[in-house]
Amino acid sequence: MRKLLKKDLPRLIEWLKTSYLLYGPTEYGFAPIADHTPELITPIRPPKGIFFPQYQVLFRYDGKVPKSKGIGLFGVRPCDAKGLLILNRIFTQGPYRDNYWQDQYQSGIIIGIGCNQPQPTCFCHWFGIGPFGKEGCDLFLTDIGDGFLIEAVSKKGEDLISSFDPLLPPTDQDLKRRDEIVARAEAQLKDGIDPKLIKERLDNLWESPIWGELAERCLSCALCTYLCPTCHCFDIQDEEKARVRIWDSCLFPLFTQEASGHNPRPEIRDRLRQRIMHKFNYLYLQYKEAGCVGCGRCVIFCPVNLDLRELMRRILDEG
Amino acid sequence: MAVKNPYTPLPCRLKEVIEETPTIRTFVLDSKPIDFEAGQFVELTVPGVGEAPFTPSSNPNDPEKLELTIMKVGRVTSALFELKPGDLLGIRGPYGKPYPIDSWKGKEIFIVGGGVGMAPLRSLLLALLDRVRDFKRIYLRYGARTPKDIVYKRLFPEWEKVKKLDIVQTVDVGDETWKGPTGVVTVILEEIPVNFKNSVAVVCGPPIMLKFVTMRLVEAGFAPETIYLSMEKNMSCGIGKCNHCRLGPYYVCKDGPVLTWDMIKDLKEDPFL
Numbered sequence A: 001m002r003k004l005l006k007k008d009l010p011r012l013i014e015w016l017k018t019s020y021l022l023y024g025p026t027e028y029g030f031a032p033i034a035d036h037t038p039e040l041i042t043p044i045r046p047p048k049g050i051f052f053p054q055y056q057v058l059f060r061y062d063g064k065v066p067k068s069k070g071i072g073l074f075g076v077r078p079c080d081a082k083g084l085l086i087l088n089r090i091f092t093q094g095p096y097r098d099n100y101w102q103d104q105y106q107s108g109i110i111i112g113i114g115c116n117q118p119q120p121t122c123f124c125h126w127f128g129i130g131p132f133g134k135e136g137c138d139l140f141l142t143d144i145g146d147g148f149l150i151e152a153v154s155k156k157g158e159d160l161i162s163s164f165d166p167l168l169p170p171t172d173q174d175l176k177r178r179d180e181i182v183a184r185a186e187a188q189l190k191d192g193i194d195p196k197l198i199k200e201r202l203d204n205l206w207e208s209p210i211w212g213e214l215a216e217r218c219l220s221c222a223l224c225t226y227l228c229p230t231c232h233c234f235d236i237q238d239e240e241k242a243r244v245r246i247w248d249s250c251l252f253p254l255f256t257q258e259a260s261g262h263n264p265r266p267e268i269r270d271r272l273r274q275r276i277m278h279k280f281n282y283l284y285l286q287y288k289e290a291g292c293v294g295c296g297r298c299v300i301f302c303p304v305n306l307d308l309r310e311l312m313r314r315i316l317d318e319g
Numbered sequence B: 001m002a003v004k005n006p007y008t009p010l011p012c013r014l015k016e017v018i019e020e021t022p023t024i025r026t027f028v029l030d031s032k033p034i035d036f037e038a039g040q041f042v043e044l045t046v047p048g049v050g051e052a053p054f055t056p057s058s059n060p061n062d063p064e065k066l067e068l069t070i071m072k073v074g075r076v077t078s079a080l081f082e083l084k085p086g087d088l089l090g091i092r093g094p095y096g097k098p099y100p101i102d103s104w105k106g107k108e109i110f111i112v113g114g115g116v117g118m119a120p121l122r123s124l125l126l127a128l129l130d131r132v133r134d135f136k137r138i139y140l141r142y143g144a145r146t147p148k149d150i151v152y153k154r155l156f157p158e159w160e161k162v163k164k165l166d167i168v169q170t171v172d173v174g175d176e177t178w179k180g181p182t183g184v185v186t187v188i189l190e191e192i193p194v195n196f197k198n199s200v201a202v203v204c205g206p207p208i209m210l211k212f213v214t215m216r217l218v219e220a221g222f223a224p225e226t227i228y229l230s231m232e233k234n235m236s237c238g239i240g241k242c243n244h245c246r247l248g249p250y251y252v253c254k255d256g257p258v259l260t261w262d263m264i265k266d267l268k269e270d271p272f273l
Helices: A006-017 A078-092 A099-106 A155-161 A172-187 A195-202 A210-217 A223-227 A268-287 A297-301 A308-318 B075-081 B115-129 B156-160 B185-189 B207-220
Strands: A002-005 A021-025 A030-032 A055-060 A071-076 A109-113 A139-143 A147-152 A234-238 A242-247 B010-019 B024-029 B041-046 B050-054 B067-071 B088-095 B108-114 B137-144 B165-171 B199-204 B227-230 B258-260
Touching: A002 A006, A006 A021, A006 A071, A006 A147, A071 A078, A078 A099, A078 A109, A109 A155, A139 A155, A139 A172, A147 A155, A147 A172, A195 A268, A195 A308, A210 A268, A210 A308, A223 A297, A234 B050, A268 A308, A297 A308, B041 B075, B050 B075, B050 B088, B067 B075, B067 B115, B108 B115, B108 B185, B108 B207, B115 B137, B115 B199, B115 B227, B137 B185, B156 B165, B165 B185, B185 B207, B199 B207, B207 B227
Parallel strands: A021 A071, A071 A109, A109 A139, B108 B137, B108 B199, B137 B165, B199 B227
Antiparallel strands: A002 A147, A021 A030, A055 A242, A139 A147, A234 A242, B010 B024, B010 B088, B024 B067, B041 B050, B041 B088, B227 B258
16 A cells, blocks of 8 residues: 555656556546546546447458557546456456457556545445445555555556555555545445345346336437446447447347347337346356446436336335 | 457358359358358358358368358348359358267257258258268258248258158148148148157257247157257357347357257247247
């Protein structure tokens, strides 16, 4: 554990930029940090698109795709760091590895920051993350007012930070202050739900009227899947001179439509159910963890105000 | 060593196109860019148009060529039907799990196909015929819409000469040339002359046919774990990442494309939808 004074933050940023193409939060998403010190806000879009771009050229028929430098993400919230970890597992485990993801994610570095002030829409604690969850980070920062406490979470993080000089040893006062901040933030996240119970209850709800009722409101617009830190449906298509990978969504009607026109999930009801089953039942079955990190983006931005937390509570009540 | 990129197709060229029916053609590649076992599929690229999943229809043991029998139905297949010998294609794979042919030694093998579903079954059939002594008997039950729609008309006479192979065909609607049974494929499944205790069934065809054939096979006496169903989905990546082919907890591309009835009979999601 070390301490960085706030006045030295620009030095840390500049120093990280010597090794990485460094991205930091902006209102709409993570973007390359130019010559400013980023404001440590939570962007509308999670950082998944940095390693898994919404539009990505896989190869060109008429040339090579240039390789980019290792990417550093600065100021990643615990939910988003965990989201990246979940995606990493999906993309790299099993008989095949997705090397586009693997090359980018594994050559990168994740510098997380704790959430002193969780929002009313945050429910990361349901999934064992919490406002100071460090899983998926290489370095982790805690804002203690006059500075940040910096913790190396991985060996990569330790190796990196050990050669950055302007760090101080934290005082007892600093550590006490950190403990107070953590306790205050954690106390704001109450009433958890056990994802294992959700998984089990979903086993009984395939034919439930819940899906039809939700479908009456859901527009099938897929905004929730685009903003979700763990959603990763994609499609592979050809342009004239390149093969590209683009984000897709299980909520889109064409997602499962076969060339013959046959579609196994023609109704919004079918597709909503698929999304919830995949995240909270099938993924849990596979990894003992749900495909949700409780970031609250789908709750905040759903155009028809569907609230995933209400749905989870209904699932527990009715399953 | 660099990790092999599973998304990169290998280049290959079209050698020959054989018209099987008005809408189905066999595309013969000029080499065998990848090895496969019966039941596995590949992603075939038409450069600049896209790729689509197909199960090869040629003998997996043939070291020299790879054939795919394809129905013209969508964007990629329409572009494929415009190609001429010598044109460039791409291929990646193989993906999915092969039929466990080794575990079928000494058994009777009951194969049911419908329409272009005969394409992957031909690959299986040829692999089985290569070691026909290993099996007690092989049955092929095949249904097409009309006599004109029968795939591999040119090959059936040869197969009919094989002593251990018992073939019955039907068409939904016959014509003046048709002497055999008429009706959907289940009409030739009323009699299933196998010992169910020592047999496996393999089915490939459109979803509706899979459903009714499976029901008939179960009713006749096949155990759920002995019924192998070739599932069809709108697959994209082929490697269990993109989620297009999700069926309950399975990825049809990675866990299939052939799944036993035992694996899917209790799924909440209807596998035949």
